[in-house]
Amino acid sequence: MDVSEAVDAAEGPRSGERPINAPSVVVGLILVMIGLHALRAWSGTSLAPFAATAQDLRQGEWAQLVTYQFAHGSWAHVMMNAAFVLAFGAPVARYFGEDARGMAVFLTYFLACGVLAAVGYGELVGALARLSNGQPANWAIVGASGAASGLMGGAIRLVEGQGRVGRLAGRTVVGASAGWIVINVLLGASGFTPGAGTAAVAWQAHIVGYFAGLLLIGAFGRLAGRAS
Numbered sequence: 001m002d003v004s005e006a007v008d009a010a011e012g013p014r015s016g017e018r019p020i021n022a023p024s025v026v027v028g029l030i031l032v033m034i035g036l037h038a039l040r041a042w043s044g045t046s047l048a049p050f051a052a053t054a055q056d057l058r059q060g061e062w063a064q065l066v067t068y069q070f071a072h073g074s075w076a077h078v079m080m081n082a083a084f085v086l087a088f089g090a091p092v093a094r095y096f097g098e099d100a101r102g103m104a105v106f107l108t109y110f111l112a113c114g115v116l117a118a119v120g121y122g123e124l125v126g127a128l129a130r131l132s133n134g135q136p137a138n139w140a141i142v143g144a145s146g147a148a149s150g151l152m153g154g155a156i157r158l159v160e161g162q163g164r165v166g167r168l169a170g171r172t173v174v175g176a177s178a179g180w181i182v183i184n185v186l187l188g189a190s191g192f193t194p195g196a197g198t199a200a201v202a203w204q205a206h207i208v209g210y211f212a213g214l215l216l217i218g219a220f221g222r223l224a225g226r227a228s
Contacts, residue, residue, distance in 0.1 A: 022086055023093035025103040029110065030082045033144060036070045037078040047071050051140040052118045054126065058136075069114040071142040084148035085110075088155040092217070095158055096224040105224040112220075113150020113212045120208030121146070139202075146205040150213030152180070157217045165218045173214070180210050 040047075050071035052064040072078035092109070096102040118141055129137035156176045160166025166173060188203035 022090045023098050023103075023106075025098070025106050026086060026089040026093050029089065029107070030085055033070060033072070033078055033082055033085070037072045037075070040071070041075075047073060047142055048140075051142045052122075053140045054122060054136065054138050057119070057122050065115045065118050066111060068118060068142050069111065069144045069147050072144070073142060077143055081144040081148050085144065085151060088148065088151040091158050092151050092154045095154075095163070095217075095221060095226060097226070102224050105220050108223075109154070109213070109216065109220045110147050110151065112216065113153075113209045114144065114147030116212040117146025117149065117205040117209030120212075121202050121205035124204045124208070141202045141205060143202075146202070146209035149180075149206045149209035150216075153210040153213030153215075154217035154220075157214060165221060168214070177210070177214065181207055 039045075050064065050067040052068035056062075056064045072081065089106070089110070093102070093106045096105045096109070121141060122137075122139065125137045125139050129135055156173055157165050157168075160170040160172040184203040184206045187201060
């Protein structure tokens with residue numbers, strides 16, 4: 001499903017479209033993601049200072065919940081997340097509006113989904129560790145996939161509502177949500193994700209981020225001045 005095209009069709013044609021048919025805030029976000037990865041790769045800087053970890057959450061160090069979203073392990077990793085942001089971020093950014101207020105809301109929404117994805121991942125992994133061996137889990141997470149999954153959740157609500165925020169119980173939302181859960185559980189069970197190489201995939205963060213975006217799109221739309 002091409003989510004951007006579906007939302008465009010619901011909103012009607014636009015005149016004077018740019019060659020790259022994406023809002024400037026989405027293009028800018030992608031350039032920042034790629035630029036930061038290029039800088040880190042060129043300088044040989046370790047991922048460790050930017051990753052969100054179990055220790056960070058236990059010690060209340062919240063900055064890494066933002067920095068981890070812009071830290072990627074490889075070019076394949078950052079480019080895959082950039083493609084997701086482009087595909088699903090464009091309709092969400094258009095919904096919020098392409099003025100300064102809309103762009104600020106979009107970026108806040110993106111970061112919020114990423115923060116909730118990491119926290120949810122930590123809680124799920126920690127609960128499983130306590131059930132299995134009674135010990136707290138040690139984990140680390142990097143990449144924008146949780147936040148990008150949040151954009152996907154928001155875009156699915158817009159497709160359901162044909163450019164507005166659709167019902168949570170709508171057919172498109174239910175079908176896409178079930179499919180996203182199944183895909184990520186299968187990826188987690190198989191250990192294979194295109195572009196991830198040999199790195200473990202935080203598939204739970206994808207699911208949490210998706211549902212964060214799914215549930216928060218309406219509230220953030222009101223912050224942007226949109227009437228759902």
